[in-house]
Amino acid sequence: MGLRRTRVVVALASAAALTAALAACGGDDAGDGGKTLNVLIGANTQYPQEFQAWQKAISDKFQAQTGTAVRFETFASANEELTKIQTSVVSGTGPDVYAVGTTLTPTAYSTGAFVKLGDDEWTKIGGKDKFVPATLGISGPDDTNQIGIPWVSRPFVMAYNTELLKAAGIAKPATTWDELARQAKQLTKGDQYGLAVAYKDNFDPWKFVWGMSMQAGNPLVEGKTARLQDPAVKKAYQTYFGWLTTDRVVDPAAAGWSNPQAIAAFAKGRTGYVALTSATGAKALDEGAVKGKWSFALLPTVPPGATARPANGVEAASILSGDNLLVADYSKNKDLAFQLVKLITDQDAQLDYYRKLGNLPANAAALKTLESDQRLLPVAEAAQKSVATPFTGAWADIQLALTNVVVQSIPDLSGGSLSDAQLDSRLAAAQKAAQSALDRAK
Numbered sequence: 001m002g003l004r005r006t007r008v009v010v011a012l013a014s015a016a017a018l019t020a021a022l023a024a025c026g027g028d029d030a031g032d033g034g035k036t037l038n039v040l041i042g043a044n045t046q047y048p049q050e051f052q053a054w055q056k057a058i059s060d061k062f063q064a065q066t067g068t069a070v071r072f073e074t075f076a077s078a079n080e081e082l083t084k085i086q087t088s089v090v091s092g093t094g095p096d097v098y099a100v101g102t103t104l105t106p107t108a109y110s111t112g113a114f115v116k117l118g119d120d121e122w123t124k125i126g127g128k129d130k131f132v133p134a135t136l137g138i139s140g141p142d143d144t145n146q147i148g149i150p151w152v153s154r155p156f157v158m159a160y161n162t163e164l165l166k167a168a169g170i171a172k173p174a175t176t177w178d179e180l181a182r183q184a185k186q187l188t189k190g191d192q193y194g195l196a197v198a199y200k201d202n203f204d205p206w207k208f209v210w211g212m213s214m215q216a217g218n219p220l221v222e223g224k225t226a227r228l229q230d231p232a233v234k235k236a237y238q239t240y241f242g243w244l245t246t247d248r249v250v251d252p253a254a255a256g257w258s259n260p261q262a263i264a265a266f267a268k269g270r271t272g273y274v275a276l277t278s279a280t281g282a283k284a285l286d287e288g289a290v291k292g293k294w295s296f297a298l299l300p301t302v303p304p305g306a307t308a309r310p311a312n313g314v315e316a317a318s319i320l321s322g323d324n325l326l327v328a329d330y331s332k333n334k335d336l337a338f339q340l341v342k343l344i345t346d347q348d349a350q351l352d353y354y355r356k357l358g359n360l361p362a363n364a365a366a367l368k369t370l371e372s373d374q375r376l377l378p379v380a381e382a383a384q385k386s387v388a389t390p391f392t393g394a395w396a397d398i399q400l401a402l403t404n405v406v407v408q409s410i411p412d413l414s415g416g417s418l419s420d421a422q423l424d425s426r427l428a429a430a431q432k433a434a435q436s437a438l439d440r441a442k
Contacts, residue, residue: 036069037062037336040084040095042323043074046260046284050356057352062343068336077202078403082107082396088328089113096331097340099323101203102138103389103399105148108326109140110393110441114147115327115334116140124338125149125345135362137320138388148324149341150362152353154278155382156207156318157296159285164192164272173273173295176302177212177239180273184249187272194249196274197240198262199406199413204276205240206402207319212236214387216303217312221390226398226434229427232303237405237423239304243275245417255413266290275299278321279379280358296378301385317385322362397437401430 044051059070073095075081081104088094089111100108108114115121117139122128128136131150140146160173168187174180184194198204213220216232227233244250251265263281266274267288274281276299285294301315302308309315325345327337343349350361351369360379361367370376389395405426412418 035067035333035336036071037097037333037340038071038073038095039097039099039340040073040075041099042081042101043076044357045076045258046263046280047357054353054356058340058344058349062340065343066336066339068333070340078104078396079202079400082400085111085113088330092330094328094330096328096333096337098326098328099151100148100326102148102320102322102324104396105138105324105326106141106389106391107393107396109145109147109391113329115329117146117149121327121338124335125342130345130364131362132364132367134320134383134386135322137386138391139324141391147326149326149345151323151325151345152350152359153322153362153367153383154280154359155321155379155386156276156278156299157378157382158273158275158299159266159277159281159294159296160273161266161269161271161290161293162295163293164269168272173297175298175300176307177300177304178302178306180275180300181239181243181247181249184243184272185247188249192270192272193251194247194272195243196257196262196266196271197243197250197254198257198259198276199244199254200256200410201259201262202403204259205406206399207276208240209233209236209402209405210319210389211299211316212239212303214314214316215301215309216306217310217314219314219390220402221392221395221398221434221438224438226431226438228398228401228431228434234423234427235304237427240406241409241413241418241423244413252414252416255410260284264288266294269293278358279354279360279376282375283358296375298378298382298385314387315385316387318382318387320386320388322359392438392441394434394437394441398434401433401437404433405430 055072063069075084081100085108135150135153139148164187170183170186174183187194210220213232213236218227218230218232220227244254254262262274263277263284265271267285267290269289298317301317303313325341327334331337345363347363347366350363350366353359354361408426409418412422
């Protein structure tokens with residue numbers, strides 16, 4: 001192992017113990033004498049049956065084409081996702097193909113454990129121009145150093161109940177965070193709430209803080225310096241927590257909700273907004289009481305406490321979000337891995353995945369077929385106004401540090417209050433963890 005890889009592994013090891021080995025090793029032999037390609041992918045807790053059906057269909061199709069079975073292994077949180085990458089880097093074995101979130105791609109890149117994509121690799125999967133250009137924005141640090149092959153796009157928006165807003169005299173959805181709070185108060189009465197928020201989700205909370213902070217002109221990472229104790233970050237957390245503890249526009253049960261639970265609550269028809277969702281939420285909403293009574297809208301792009309973005313603020317409507325496919329450099333079956341990547345990024349497979357699970361295609365031709373769906377226009381606008389998180393190997397630890405502030409605050413939120421002293425203490429710990437990660441990162 002080279003010095004650079006060693007440094008990265010040491011840095012990664014601080015986030016979790018590296019004692020567990022992955023159950024699946026790259027390129028296993030199947031029991032019938034054939035090969036098995038191992039794939040690590042995020043679990044889909046919102047549509048688990050459809051997700052299992054998709055996995056089986058892909059495995060069956062790939063086996064028919066190549067004689068190789070596909071075995072899927074899943075992760076359910078960013079922490080678990082990071083640990084899976086860590087164990088594979090250390091052991092030099094594990095999945096052949098990884099489907100990782102865009103924000104984890106920089107950390108994966110920093111390990112040096114994944115195939116860098118040259119002309120030959122792009123040709124094997126159908127060419128770089130097969131993909132929506134914006135989805136390539138976090139495939140690597142620059143155009144010539146890339147490991148991430150875009151699979152699906154997931155720009156974030158909010159959904160609102162058109163009937164409830166109309167009944168409350170609200171002409172259009174909020175465009176600033178303060179306006180969203182005001183509208184949520186108008187919408188909250190009896191057993192009706194203004195907002196559905198997934199405070200206990202494994203992935204959602206930090207996205208609010210990142211967006212509000214960027215809009216206020218604080219990028220969280222500036223060169224080699226973490227900025228998690230900036231006043232803009234504290235204001236973001238106060239706003240996010242305040243919907244529950246101060247404004248009281250969120251169902252108290254939301255302190256224990258994951259994203260699918262927040263969407264399910266909104267789908268019952270007694271909530272004005274679900275504060276963070278994507279095109280994936282449409283299926284659940286159309287199966288609920290809000291069918292025909294909801295629309296997507298951009299998340300607010302003006303920071304809390306302001307009526308307009310400051311001069312140095314960024315119109316960050318969403319993180320550059322989705323999943324990238326990475327091929328492990330240690331894999332003994334790289335050609336098969338790229339064949340699988342080609343299969344699941346081709347137009348038909350992308351549209352099938354969209355129909356089953358709601359993730360927008362990264363395939364340009366597939367996405368073009370969806371242009372006539374008027375409900376997706378705000379999602380498309382969010383994609384255009386998405387901003388990539390910093391491309392640093394430290395970002396995974398920074399993302400977890402931001403999430404941990406919320407995790408540690410859940411008991412206080414469940415009790416209905418959170419003091420400034422508690423928040424300050426947790427932000428100090430997050431700043432220390434983030435700065436340490438940046439100091440270790442090359």
